[in-house]
Amino acid sequence: MARGEQILRHWNLLRMLQTRGEGIPLRDLATEFNVNERTIQRDFEILEELGFPIEHEDDVSGKRFWRMPPDFFRSGPLVLGVTEAVSLHLAEHMLTPLAGTLFTEGLQSVLAKIRSAVPARALDHFALLDETLLVRRLGQTDYSAQADIIETLTSAIRNDRTVEITYHALWRGERYATRLDPYGLVLYDADLFAIGHSHRVNDLRVFKIARIRQAATTADSFLRPADFCLEDQFKRTFGIVQGDGPTIEVVARFTGPAAALVEERVWHESQQLAWLDADATLFDEAPDEPDALLATFQLDDLVEFKRWILGFGVSAEVLRPDALRRELRDELRATARRYDA
DSSP: OOHHHHHHHHHHHHHHHHHOTTOEEHHHHHHHHTSOHHHHHHHHHHHHHTTOOOEEEEOTTOOEEEEOOTTSEEETTEEEOHHHHHHHHHGGGGGGGGTTSHHHHHHHHHHHHHHHHSOHHHHHHGGGGGGGOOOOOSSOOOGGGGHHHHHHHHHHHHHTEEEEEEEEETTTTEEEEEEEEEEEEEEETTEEEEEEEETTTTEEEEEEGGGEEEEEEEEEEOOOOTTOOTGGGGTTOSSSOOOOSOOEEEEEEEETHHHHHHHHSOOSTTOEEEEEOOOOOSSSOOOSSOOEEEEEEEESOOHHHHHHHHTTGGGEEEEEOHHHHHHHHHHHHHHHHHHHO
């Protein structure tokens, strides 16, 4: 038997033992995991050696019921299941991009308590489960250097205080200072952003935290708009870039594997998909399978959509708006000329 299969059974066994307070007969556990009773008994022995308190009670007929104490982890009113505790331990790497910031301090505190309560051998035993899930990131920002800036902004958001920031505008190639009334922070695609009212332009703006060079709290306070909703600000964006113009309907056609790939995910909440039937030719009947996927989006800004659709190459075509179609055509021609040079 593969070691990974055994560890996964141990994991599910602990979960069942703790969630079934009345206990479970050995035969039922053997049936559940499709093994014999002796295998379950050996599993009990391993888990007990690792430090997990597995207990049993006999009913009036002498039938034995196995279980784990439901309060194995307890802190005041909080009862943490053993699998919940180990899950937190295994999921630590999910917040790796924010390591060193205040957002991971609480998690680190909880994990420290778990590690002090769960035997080290038990954590090592289940470490192999971490191999079943890899959090793969293409490019990663180290925010530990911005920890003080993040803390300044978070405090200003909580206390409605204006901050003075120095910002590097990458695409414009300039650095400037502005006063900012920060309304909230947004974690998008492993990058952290601040959104708020910029005094420099007297309007709402989004600032990438990695490009904020300095941030200092001022003595001035601000009043956050009563109707401001952080989530609503990005309902018409295709990522994080906001537009200030009217909503634009974008229609694109995808073919081949790209069509199936687009259908697999919800790329935007306004997304509407429709398969287009293939046309028959003079010599052949139309195939049974649809030929292309039509995708429609309602967006306020097209910058990030452009980058996204260009990644599909010849398998994607913007049908409208015409302005975006022409823009993509000119950009692709310029790219082709560069490769022809």
